[in-house]
Amino acid sequence: MTIRDHAGAAEAFTADAERTAWHDEALWFVRAKRDEVTHAIPEWEALRTIASGIKAHTLSLLDDYLEEFERNAVAHGVTVHWATDADEHNRIILGILRERGATRLVKSKSMLTEECGLNHYLEAQGITVVDSDLGERIVQLGHEAPSHIVMPAIHKRKAEVGALFAQHFGTSPEEDDPNRLADAARGPLRRALFGADAALTGVNFAIAETGGIVVCTNEGNADLGCHLAPVHIACMGIEKLIPRVADLGVFLRLLARSATGQPITAYTSHFVRPRTPGQFHVVIVDNGRSEHLGRPDFREALACIRCGACLNTCPVYRRSGGHSYGATIPGPIGAILSPGIDLAKHASLPFASTLCGSCGDVCPVKIDIPGQLYRWRQLVARGGHLDVPKRRAMGCLGRILGSRRYYEWAGAIGRMMLRLAPAVPWLVRRTAWGRERELPVAPRESFRDWYRRNRDT
Amino acid sequence: MSSRERILQAVRANRPDRRALPDLPVAGPLTADAIPRFVAMVESVGGRAVHAPSGSELAAMIDHAYPDAREILSTVDEYPRSTVQVDHDTPREALQHIDLVVLRGSLGVVENGAVWLADDALPHRALPFVTTHLVLLLRADQLVADMHGAYAVLQLEHDTPGFGVLVSGPSKTADIERALVIGAQGPRSLLVIVI
Missing domain, CATH: 1.10.1060.10 (Alpha-helical ferredoxin)
Known part of the structure; x- marks a missing residue:
């Protein structure tokens, strides 16, 4: 590649200019909302510094914190699993489901299971997987991957969602009102949540001190899933650890404000013990993270x-x-x-x-x-992964910018070519760099020449 | 070697030099206008909040707000109108059509309008999520200014419930063209009553 x-x-993506413009503005609107709510917190910058410090500390003692987390989780009746890679993660989850004869799994948002390709793996084994977050469900029905980690279907226009829902939920193909579309999905999603054999969630924070996990959602789908199904499986990367419960005070003030401009998500759920009756499994996944930890x-x-x-x-x-x-x-x-x-x-x-x-x-x-x-x-x-034009261009530029003589010489040639060779602008427009750029009108002389003539006046 | 050992060994080999754990911010002060600010915050996250109706007035207010509620579960003395009984062992099918759940929260956070509910307030953990309408009662002296204050009061490190949730507004989604829709898979409305 x-x-x-x-x-x-x-x-x-950009071939559809209208979609690109909408996408650009929709996300910028979220950024602006983020600015508004963060500016209302005078200590925002101090919070960022503390959060950064807590994470740096945790990573520096991560093995200790993982062991502390496991010890406390197990003491609270949680079954803890460890997976070195995506494949082991997927097999562990299938094993938990098989053991109970579970065939219907509901999932709330988890980028980790996307990373591990869990849905495809389970479906190939005969498990029905329903993503219960509305945006996740939209991309699942469209056989796509999330295009955003918080707003999975942000690349889709409402008419496209309408077409998908017409096919799956029986709405009118013309329906494109977000309220009515979301309402049309509510029934089928709730039915899936009420009928599941097991519920899987991601993990926003895992707390070493209690062995508990925190999951943040706006729709309430994570909670509906795991308080109704007999089994709750939570999947987390090893980097989700934080040392203390009180650290949540810092991270929860930062998370939703940064994500969507909300002061906090609608539901911030703290899971510590399994519900009665019920099972609670936590799967701790490495999948390259420990290796990344070794890259200073x-x-x-x-x-x-x-x-x-x-x-x-x-x-x-x-x-x-x-x-x-x-x-x-x-x-x-x-x-x-x-x-x-x-x-x-x-x-x-x-x-x-x-x-x-x-x-x-x-x-x-x-x-x-x-x-x-x-x-x-x-x-x-x-590593030799640059494509040929870029490698050549960079090598060439490096030589020119690394030598005063070459630089002056290249400037003189460039000015001359721009003035005298009509093919140059045409050629430049053929390159990735030049396609959207206008070439400047070439000055007659360089600044250096001008300075030499004028420095004494 | 087990996967657990392999992961822990790799982390141990690759972890950076020890960094200090920073001190946490102290809780912000609760200002004189904490109640109106909390009420305004609940409304800004899509809920409704009212302050200080007394005894019988409170029940009438809930009746008035949800005239069509048939399946009702209330755990609060101020609203003794439960029409269904629910506990841990209630089969989930029986939770499917609950119209109204009234619960007592034990803490409210002014900066984000969130109310804390834990296992001791929940006959079944799914109740605040399955119901169409959720009403939470809160005493004014249970308000804290911010999240630091919340965890200072909750002291979960010493005595953690098996489950606890901060509820801020009703269930909502913005997954279709970023348009805010109140009432996604969970409650379509939230009313917080500060007494």
Whole structure:
């Protein structure tokens, strides 16, 4: 694969200019809401610093905290499982379901199970999987992956949702009112939630001190699932740990405000013991995270709390859509996590950025996303994953910018070509860089020449 | 070697040098206008909130707000109108058509309008989620200014319930073109009564 991957995939999205413009504005609106509510908290910056510190501390003692979490969870009657990779994660879940003869699973939002390809795995084994979050259900019915980690179906217009619901929920094909569409999905989703043999949730925070987990939703679907089904399975990456219950005070103030501009999600559920009668399983997953922890330049990304603020603010994400990233986690955070999973496959992602720095500015746990994007670019180049035109151009530019003589010479040639060779603008417009750019009118002389003539006057 | 050992060993080998655990912020002060601010916050998250109706007035208010409620479960003395009985062992089918649930919260958070409900307030954990309409009663002296205050009062590290939830507004979604829809899979309305 080559560096054109993200840009190439983005072309499919931007071909629909109206959709691109809507997507851009819809996400910018969320960013603006985030600004409004965060500015109302005078201690916002202090909270970010503390949150970043808590995560850095936790990662520095992560093995201890994992053991503490397990000890407390087990003491509270929770069954704890460990999975080194996606395959083991999927097998563990199938095992839990099989043991109870469960065939109907409802899921609330979990990017980890997306990462592990759980749905396809279970469906191939004869398990019926229903994603119970409305946005997740929309992309599931459309046989798509989420395009955003908080708003999974943000790439879909309401008419498309209407067409999907007409097919599955019997609404009129013309129906495109979000209220009526959501209401049409309510019945079938509730029926699935009431009829499930097991419920699976993600984990927003796992607390070492109590062995409990916290799940945040707006729809209430996670709770409906796991308080009604006889089995609750919660899946978490090892990086979800925080040491103390009271740390939640910091993270919950940051999470929803950063994600959607809400002061907190509608439901913030603290699960500690299984319900009576019922089983409660927690699956702790590594799947490359411990390896990432060993990369000093990049480990900080494990502090991510999946709020999606960096997606909403990113000028590239907003205009290219989540699917263009070709990774489970899109956007700036995905662009620094995915190369650690497969550098060759995701080599284009660190370049899906203008390095404007906005992602780092809004990150509630202060991950230096732009810095990491820049550092990944060096590794992509060093690993030989740049495509040929970019590699040649970069090599050439490096030589020119590295030598005063070459630089002056190249400037003179460039000015001359722009003036004298009518083919130059035409050629430049054929390149990815030049397609949307106007070439400047060439000045007669360089600043250096001008200065030489004028410095004594 | 078990997966558990493999993961813990890899983490141990790769973890960075020890970093200090920061101190947490102290709880913000509860201001004189805490009640109106809490009421306004509940409304801004899509709920309704009222302050201080007394005894019989309270029951009449709930009656008036939900005239069509047939299946009702109330755990509060101020509203002795339950028409169904629910406990841990109630089969889930029996929870499917509950119209109204009235519960007592034990803490309210001014900065986000959230109300804390834990196992001791829940005959069945699913109740606040399955019902069409949810009413929560809260005493004014149970308000805290912010989330730091909430966890300072709850002290979950010493005595954790098996389950607890902060409820802020009714069930909602914005998954179709970001349009806010109140009443997704859970309650279509929330009323918080501060007494």
